[in-house]
Amino acid sequence: MKYLDEYRDGEAVRRFADAIRKITTRPWTLMEICGGQTHSIVRFGLDELLPEQISLVHGPGCPVCVTPVELIDKAIEIASHPKAILCSFGDMLRVPGTRGDLFSAKANGGDVRFVYSPLDALDIARKNRYRQVVFFAVGFETTAPANAMAVYQAHREGIENFSLLVSHVLVPPAMEALLSAADNRVQGFLAAGHVCAIMGEEEYKPIADRYSVPIVITGFEPLDIMEGIHICVKQLETGLSLVDNQYARSVRKEGNVHARRMIEEVFEVIPRKWRGLGTIPQSGLGLRGDYKAFDAEERFSLSKISAEESTECIAGEILRGVKKPHQCSAFGNRCTPDKPLGAPMVSSEGACAAYYRHRLITV
Amino acid sequence: MCLAIPGRIAEITDPSEITRRGIVDFEGIRKSVNLAFVPDAKENDYVLVHVGFAITRIDESKARQVFESLRELEALDELEPPGVSEPELEPETETL
Numbered sequence: 450m451k452y453l454d455e456y457r458d459g460e461a462v463r464r465f466a467d468a469i470r471k472i473t474t475r476p477w478t479l480m481e482i483c484g485g486q487t488h489s490i491v492r493f494g495l496d497e498l499l500p501e502q503i504s505l506v507h508g509p510g511c512p513v514c515v516t517p518v519e520l521i522d523k524a525i526e527i528a529s530h531p532k533a534i535l536c537s538f539g540d541m542l543r544v545p546g547t548r549g550d551l552f553s554a555k556a557n558g559g560d561v562r563f564v565y566s567p568l569d570a571l572d573i574a575r576k577n578r579y580r581q582v583v584f585f586a587v588g589f590e591t592t593a594p595a596n597a598m599a600v601y602q603a604h605r606e607g608i609e610n611f612s613l614l615v616s617h618v619l620v621p622p623a624m625e626a627l628l629s630a631a632d633n634r635v636q637g638f639l640a641a642g643h644v645c646a647i648m649g650e651e652e653y654k655p656i657a658d659r660y661s662v663p664i665v666i667t668g669f670e671p672l673d674i675m676e677g678i679h680i681c682v683k684q685l686e687t688g689l690s691l692v693d694n695q696y697a698r699s700v701r702k703e704g705n706v707h708a709r710r711m712i713e714e715v716f717e718v719i720p721r722k723w724r725g726l727g728t729i730p731q732s733g734l735g736l737r738g739d740y741k742a743f744d745a746e747e748r749f750s751l752s753k754i755s756a757e758e759s760t761e762c763i764a765g766e767i768l769r770g771v772k773k774p775h776q777c778s779a780f781g782n783r784c785t786p787d788k789p790l791g792a793p794m795v796s797s798e799g800a801c802a803a804y805y806r807h808r809l810i811t812v
Numbered sequence: 813m814c815l816a817i818p819g820r821i822a823e824i825t826d827p828s829e830i831t832r833r834g835i836v837d838f839e840g841i842r843k844s845v846n847l848a849f850v851p852d853a854k855e856n857d858y859v860l861v862h863v864g865f866a867i868t869r870i871d872e873s874k875a876r877q878v879f880e881s882l883r884e885l886e887a888l889d890e891l892e893p894p895g896v897s898e899p900e901l902e903p904e905t906e907t908l
């Protein structure tokens with residue numbers, strides 16, 4: 450496919466690996482933020498082409514993985530309501546809550562529908578005026594404009610039977626939380642290209658300055674990732690900590706101003722709880738002003754539900770890059786994609802699932 | 813989750829501001845996509861599509877950048893003083 454295949458050229462990938470080897474003189478630890486990048490790295494074995502001194506740790510960049518258990522419980526609670534239709538992206542299907550997942554809620558008779566776009570959920574609301582249609586709005590900045598647009602349209606058209614269960618998280622505050630942790634090992638970042646396609650570059654400059662880390666906005670294909678690593682290592686080797694943009698074909702400096710305006714119209718920045726990381730101040734989005742009327746937590750009086758995470762799952766350490774999936778005692782035995790204990794095994798972009806699919810034989 | 817797929821705008825079907833829509837072609841598979849966030853994208857432009865929305869227009873002029881930087885890196889290498897030159901490979905002689 451145009452704009453995909455050309456960035457998978459194995460020969461060029463190897464030439465980049467050589468270029469990286471030539472400039473590396475010391476060990477460096479880099480983190481890729483986005484689960485899509487983790488998936489590419491593991492699938493194409495990019496980490497195995499790198500010099501031994503470079504280690505890649507997989508960051509918290511999968512919104513499915515960081516959605517707290519209690520929000521899954523809330524979604525299940527909504528699904529069990531006889532008058533409700535719960536709509537969600539398919540990724541959330543098997544994410545375990547404390548008592549089962551959305552798939553089992555559906556099997557138990559709940560009306561759970563998997564949709565491709567939040568606008569599909571809005572259409573379901575238009576066609577089922579006597580039912581409450583809730584969209585489980587999970588995502589990073591990449592998905593926020595789409596979810597905001599669904600609410601904006603519902604508000605404009607007076608569609609009162611539509612609401613959002615919001616679990617929106619923001620990337621830069623999570624990077625800061627990781628960098629300021631006592632056990633932090635990350636020295637440079639590959640920032641998430643599609644998040645930046647929306648938000649642009651400006652949020653990263655203060656982080657790069659304050660923590661002296663290079664931050665390279667990077668795409669998702671093998672060549673993008675190799676070039677991102679090259680730029681990052683080159684900065685580290687020369688003592689620089691700048692924001693750089695490897696993914697200029699899709700990311701403008703200012704991001705997408707139209708999409709940002711829509712996010713600001715509908716959402717405001719609030720504290721959020723992350724699975725494995727705890728509550729991070731100013732790290733999420735919630736509905737603002739008039740749009741609060743579209744909050745499913747209010748509509749279904751759900752705010753009382755709270756839940757603790759499983760103790761066996763070390764998702765927190767995986768998401769902070771402190772441990773790799775195969776260092777978890779449940780990996781591949783008690784925890785598999787069919788019977789996941791934690792979210793990183795569920796989502797196809799979760800680090801545990803990526804290792805399970807592509808690395809089980811070698812670990 | 814943040815997956816976004818490149819596709820070509822084949823046709824604009826709704827030009828209005830908020831509901832701007834078009835048919836995007838993903839090498840044969842065609843989908844109706846919301847184009848409200850890329851108001852300046854025209855037919856035949858490539859966009860990245862995420863959950864039914866075009867989130868950015870792909871800048872054709874920047875698309876070859878990664879290959880150009882690779883070429884520049886290698887050109888720099890060639891400027892370095894040559895080391896011991898490797899002997900050219902002799903074609904293997906067949907023993908009868």
Ligand code: SF4
Pocket residue numbers: 761762763764767774777778779780781784785789790791792793794795801
């Ligand atoms: S292997 Fe399973 S239990 Fe272990 S960290 Fe990953 S998701 Fe959690």
